[in-house]
Amino acid sequence: MNQFAIRFTIAYLLLIPLQALVFDHMVLFNVAVPFVFIYLIVMLPVTLGTNVSVVLGFLAGLGMDMFADTPGMNSLSCTILAFARKPLFHLYTTMDDDLAGRSPSAQTMGSASFLKYVLTLSLCYSVLVFTIEAFQLFIPELLLTRIVASTLYTFLLIYTLDSLLIRRREKRL
Amino acid sequence: MNELILFFRKNSKWFVFGFFVVLSCTMLFNSNPYHQHLYLTSAGRAVSSVYKSGSMLSSYLNLRSINEDLNRRNAELQAEIAAQNELISTFRELGYTDTLVADSGVRHFDFIVAHVINNSIARPFNYITINKGSKAGVRPELGVIDQNGVVGIVSNVGSGSARVISLLNPNFRLSCKIKRSDYFGSLVWDGKDPREALLEELPRHTVFNPGDTIVTSGYSAVFPEGLPVGVIMPDNNEHNENFFTLRVRLLADFTTLGNVQVVVNNYRAELDSLSAGEAEEAKRKPFGN
Known part of the structure; x- marks a missing residue:
């Protein structure tokens, strides 16, 4: 648990500025926005209480809002996403006990269910953000294109990020 | 009592969730950009320092195009100076210097040079962060321009940074007119393309051609008159009974904003005291459209 707090803080301090400085400028064709910082919500262990998840989700969204000057938009989306995370997770896998205190990743969950999990979260987040924008x-004419394109783009980048992290872990072992 | 506590504990996640949803919605629906707390904007100290260090790394990347723009602008200004000098000498020759009233000595507009440290174009409400704040004399509701044209208007000011409402933000309406005529309308972004905006409320009898330049009208104290804003695009015949709506290609390239100038109007206080009687009206339309 304590270890998770440290990991989350580091991820927060890295991902939010990275999102603002790098990923927000990687918008493709003015429609596909990569919301890589929702990895902060993807990485929450499934055994983490909903209350804590919602608080952490809100903080992630608030940080993003401060950087992006979108007051409330990301906070609201992240709060809802963090709240809905556990039911979404259980759509694809039921193995809670194996994952106690560990972040969901392709390594801990298995590639197939992790991919589905990330895709679902990306889709939910894109729908939330763009609906609030709307x-x-x-x-x-832009809304649907934006949702589909951003979902796929976010999904791709988060999966890449996850695979990068896995490889590094294996090397250390 | 015990049951009540038990009830709250059992359903605590709903209460926590509800609390944060309400909190987010409060921020979301407080859409007036001037009423946001400084630390919830990109002009806050922590956020702007991240942007400043990021811009230190990336500011070299588009120096070439900025340099070209500056050279072009420089040439234009030199031509203008030459024309003005000619005019002055004509007046001298006519002997008007003795009878003309001396200028009051205060320049009408001052310019503060600033650097863009954060900029967005893909959102429906775009903002820009610049690296000059109250220490350099930046105040809310000052206009911001770059070498090509109008960029935005300052909304929140920190000590060393300020947030600017971009022209690419539907909260910002700019009073504009067609160059060399006095037909004016208000320019607003429709959220579709960062290179284009709409000039609305232009009277039906306006005479214009595609390619005509749109300049600021100077009807508000924010921007001087005659700053270039955009060029009328061909094929835009949208109109209703009384007004034209023209599609305008913006001159400022929002994708590569580098150096900008904040426009300080030295006669602002005077103009404000004149229009104090219309304060209520001005509050609803702060940009005087």
Whole structure:
């Protein structure tokens, strides 16, 4: 648990500025936005209580909002995503005990269910963010393209990030 | 009592969730950019220092295009100076110097040079962060321009950084007119393409051609009159009964913003005191459209 707190803090301090400085500038064709920082929510261990997840999710969104000047948009999406994380996780796997205190990854969950899990979270997040955006400024022809493109882009980058982390862990072992 | 506590403990996740949802929604629906707390914007100290170090690394990347723009602008200004000098000498020759009233001595506009440290173009409401704040004299509601045209308006100011509402933000309406005519309308971004915006509320009898330049009208105290904003694009015949809506290609390239200038209007206080009677009206339309 304590180890997770340290890992989350490091990931937070790295991913949020990285998202603001790098990934937010990697928007493709003005439609595909890579929300790599939701890895902060992907990495929450499934045994973590919902209360703590929601608080951490909100903090991740708040940090992103401060950087991106989108007050409330990412906070709301991240809060909802962190709340819905556990039911979504159980759609694909039931092995809670093996994963006690460990972050979901392709290594701990198995590639297939991890891929589905990340894809679902990416989709949920894109839908949430772009729907909230649409309440402020609605451009119907862009909404669907943005959701689909961003989901796939986010999914791809998070999976890449996860595979990079795995390889490093193995090397150390 | 015990049952109540038990109830709360059992359903605590719903309460925590609800609390944060309400908190996020409060931030979300407080959409007035001037009312946001400084530390929740990119002009806050921690966030702007991250952006400053990021921009130190990346500011070299588009120096070439910035340099070209500056050279072009420099040439334009030199041509303008030459024309003005000619005009002055004409007046001298006519002997008007004795009878003309001396200028009051205060320059109308001052410019603070700043560097863009963060910029977005892909969101529906875009903001820019610059590396000059209250220490350099930046205040809210000052205009921001770059060498090509209008960029935005300052909304939140920290000590060493400020956040600018980009022209690519539907909260920002800019009063513009067609160059060499006095037909004016208001320019607003429609959220689709970062290179284009719409000039709305242009009277139906306006005479214009595609390719005409759109400049600031100077009707608000924020921007001087005649700053270039954009060029009318061909094939835009959208109109309703009374007004034209023109599609305008913006002159400022928001994808590669580098150095910008904050426009300080030295007669601002005077103009503000004049319009104090219309304060209520101005609050609803801060950019005087």
